[in-house]
Amino acid sequence: MKKLEPSASRRGFLKGLLSAGVAGTIGAMPGGLLVPRKAKAAEFDPNAYQIFRNACPRNCYDTCSIKTYVKDGVVQFVEGAPESTYTKGALCVKGYTYPRRLYSPDRIKYPMIQDKRGSGNWRRISWEEAMDIISDKILDIKKRDGSLLGLGLTKYSGNFGITNYGVEGMMSSLGYTTRFVGTPCWPAGIDAQNYDLGDMWCNDPEDMVKAKYIIVWGANPAWCSMHSVKYLYEARKNGAKIVVIDPVLTQTAAKADEFWQIKTGTDGALALGMARHLLDLDLVDKEFVYAHAVGFDEFAAYLRENITVDWAAETCGIPADAIRVPLRKNLPRQSLPPSG
Numbered sequence: 259m260k261k262l263e264p265s266a267s268r269r270g271f272l273k274g275l276l277s278a279g280v281a282g283t284i285g286a287m288p289g290g291l292l293v294p295r296k297a298k299a300a301e302f303d304p305n306a307y308q309i310f311r312n313a314c315p316r317n318c319y320d321t322c323s324i325k326t327y328v329k330d331g332v333v334q335f336v337e338g339a340p341e342s343t344y345t346k347g348a349l350c351v352k353g354y355t356y357p358r359r360l361y362s363p364d365r366i367k368y369p370m371i372q373d374k375r376g377s378g379n380w381r382r383i384s385w386e387e388a389m390d391i392i393s394d395k396i397l398d399i400k401k402r403d404g405s406l407l408g409l410g411l412t413k414y415s416g417n418f419g420i421t422n423y424g425v426e427g428m429m430s431s432l433g434y435t436t437r438f439v440g441t442p443c444w445p446a447g448i449d450a451q452n453y454d455l456g457d458m459w460c461n462d463p464e465d466m467v468k469a470k471y472i473i474v475w476g477a478n479p480a481w482c483s484m485h486s487v488k489y490l491y492e493a494r495k496n497g498a499k500i501v502v503i504d505p506v507l508t509q510t511a512a513k514a515d516e517f518w519q520i521k522t523g524t525d526g527a528l529a530l531g532m533a534r535h536l537l538d539l540d541l542v543d544k545e546f547v548y549a550h551a552v553g554f555d556e557f558a559a560y561l562r563e564n565i566t567v568d569w570a571a572e573t574c575g576i577p578a579d580a581i582r583v584p585l586r587k588n589l590p591r592q593s594l595p596p597s598g
């Protein structure tokens with residue numbers, strides 16, 4: 259098979275040009291094609307900007323510390339604050355594009371009303387009109403129900419800036435309103451950690467570099483927590499093995515040492531199978547669980563009566579031997595349970 263050499267073909271191209279006597283002409287072209295040019299970047303003068311400190315409010319684990327550069331009242335660009343050891347001064351693409359979002363012509367900056375629900379016919383209205391419509395609705399609910407409990411406040415994830423929390427104050431100033439107790443996410447994670455580990459303290463995520471075996475379970479940090487990926491790779495450089503458990507071949511899974519493509523919705527079975535195997539090998543740190551966890555004996559009895567590794571393997575589609583491999587006697591026991 260003929261191997262194409264890019265440099266040889268470039269040389270051939272130039273030779274052809276020379277023989278045709280056109281190289282001088284091209285070099286003299288306004289673009290300076292083929293003539294090396296010394297580009298010099300403009301000097302960066304931080305004193306030319308007002309610099310503001312911000313935190314990304316997107317409720318991503320990384321909580322990036324941001325520096326915003328403003329000139330003449332206009333945000334020019336943002337960068338990650340280099341003092342943050344976790345992010346090391348980098349933002350993800352969403353973070354870097356904040357100025358574009360801020361000045362996007364599509365950004366909603368004024369009250370809009372849809373002429374007929376679902377019609378897509380939105381038009382701008384004045385703030386006064388918007389306030390009137392909303393307050394009339396609230397008063398209407400109060401008149402109809404005799405209280406404001408018909409008014410539901412439900413929100414959770416997303417933007418966690420001050421505006422988000424200001425809503426509670428506004429709703430509370432109206433009276434009692436219907437609210438969710440807890441959320442499906444954070445309190446469930448806190449309860450799980452409290453029951454299992456006695457507290458909800460987690461390791462510093464930077465500790466991941468010290469791990470010897472990393473299981474990324476149902477997460478895709480390459481897209482959703484990109485700063486942690488460098489710690490994953492650093493750990494691998496230090497000898498760690500990275501296993502990704504996911505029904506989807508994600509970008510993180512593609513880079514893992516092992517990818518366990520589990521059947522959708524069966525990772526509970528996998529966790530139970532692993533727990534049963536730990537029990538069988540007597541690898542449970544009993545001193546720890548009796549001091550910190552709730553209901554260990556009941557859980558162990560449940561596992562012995564109902565769960566086998568083979569059942570877990572069949573349910574989740576991961577071979578039983580693979581499930582047993584990470585749970586060996588010689589593995590370090592420290593773990594870093596991510597929250598959320």
Ligand code: SF4
Binds near residue numbers: 314320349
């Ligand atoms: S990684 Fe991106 S979305 Fe997450 S906190 Fe940083 S800038 Fe915000």
